Amino acid sequence: MDTRRHARLRRDNLRMVGKLTLVAVLMFGFGYALVPLYKHICEALGINVLSLSERQAAGFGRPSAQPANSQVDRSRTITVEFDANARGPWDFKPALATLKVHPGELATVMYEFRNRQPRVMTAQAIxxxxxxxxxxxxxxxxxxxxxxxTLAPGESRQWPVAFVIDPKLPRDVTTITLSYTFFEVVGKSAAARAEPRL
Structure with missing residues (x-):
C-alpha cells in the first residue's frame, strides 16, 4: 500500500514539475517576444518610440540639436550685481561685478578669497x-x-555661486544685488590655531 501511495506521489510531483517548467518556458518566451511585439503595436498605433539610432537607420532624419530650456524667460533680462564685504584683514571679492541673466537661466559666478593674516583662520559668509x-x-x-x-596663512580659494532666478519674479524687479558678508568665526579660529599641523 505504501509503495502504491509513494508511486502516486512521485507521479504527481513529476507532473507538477513538468507544469512549472512549462510555465517558466512560456514566461521566458513571452518576455523575449515582448520587444518586437511592443514595436509592432507602436507602429500600428503610430507612436514613435524608436531610439535615436533606430530613427537614423530608418531614415527619419538627423538628430536635432538639444532642445532649449523652455523654463527660460527670454523676454526679459535681470541684472545681478555682486557685492562682497569682508569683516577682517583678508581679500574677498566676486570675479564679476555684474551679470545679465534671463529668469529661469542657470548662471554661475566665482567668489575669490585670500587670507592675508599670518595665522590660521576660520570664517563663513552670510x-x-x-x-x-x-x-x-x-x-x-x-x-x-x-x-x-578654515584657511592657512596666505591661502587663497575660489567658491562658485550657481543660481537661477525664478521666472515668477515680479516684472518691476530688473536688478538684484547679491551681497555676502564674510566674517571670522573667532572661537573656531583659535581652535584651528591650537591644532597641530600635519
Whole structure:
C-alpha cells in the first residue's frame, strides 16, 4: 500500500514539475517576444518610440540639436550685481561685478578669497539680497554661504555661486544685488590655531 501511495506521489510531483517548467518556458518566451511585439503595436498605433539610432537607420532624419530650456524667460533680462564685504584683514571679492541673466537661466559666478593674516583662520559668509522681495525668487543651486572654512596663512580659494532666478519674479524687479558678508568665526579660529599641523 505504501509503495502504491509513494508511486502516486512521485507521479504527481513529476507532473507538477513538468507544469512549472512549462510555465517558466512560456514566461521566458513571452518576455523575449515582448520587444518586437511592443514595436509592432507602436507602429500600428503610430507612436514613435524608436531610439535615436533606430530613427537614423530608418531614415527619419538627423538628430536635432538639444532642445532649449523652455523654463527660460527670454523676454526679459535681470541684472545681478555682486557685492562682497569682508569683516577682517583678508581679500574677498566676486570675479564679476555684474551679470545679465534671463529668469529661469542657470548662471554661475566665482567668489575669490585670500587670507592675508599670518595665522590660521576660520570664517563663513552670510548672503543678503536687495530688493528684499527678490529673496524668494533667487534660488541658489550651489553656494558657499553658511559653511565654515578654515584657511592657512596666505591661502587663497575660489567658491562658485550657481543660481537661477525664478521666472515668477515680479516684472518691476530688473536688478538684484547679491551681497555676502564674510566674517571670522573667532572661537573656531583659535581652535584651528591650537591644532597641530600635519
Amino acid at each position: 548672503p543678503s539680497y536687495a530688493p528684499k522681495q527678490a529673496t524668494a525668487y533667487f534660488n541658489k543651486v550651489e553656494c558657499f554661504c553658511f559653511n565654515e572654512y
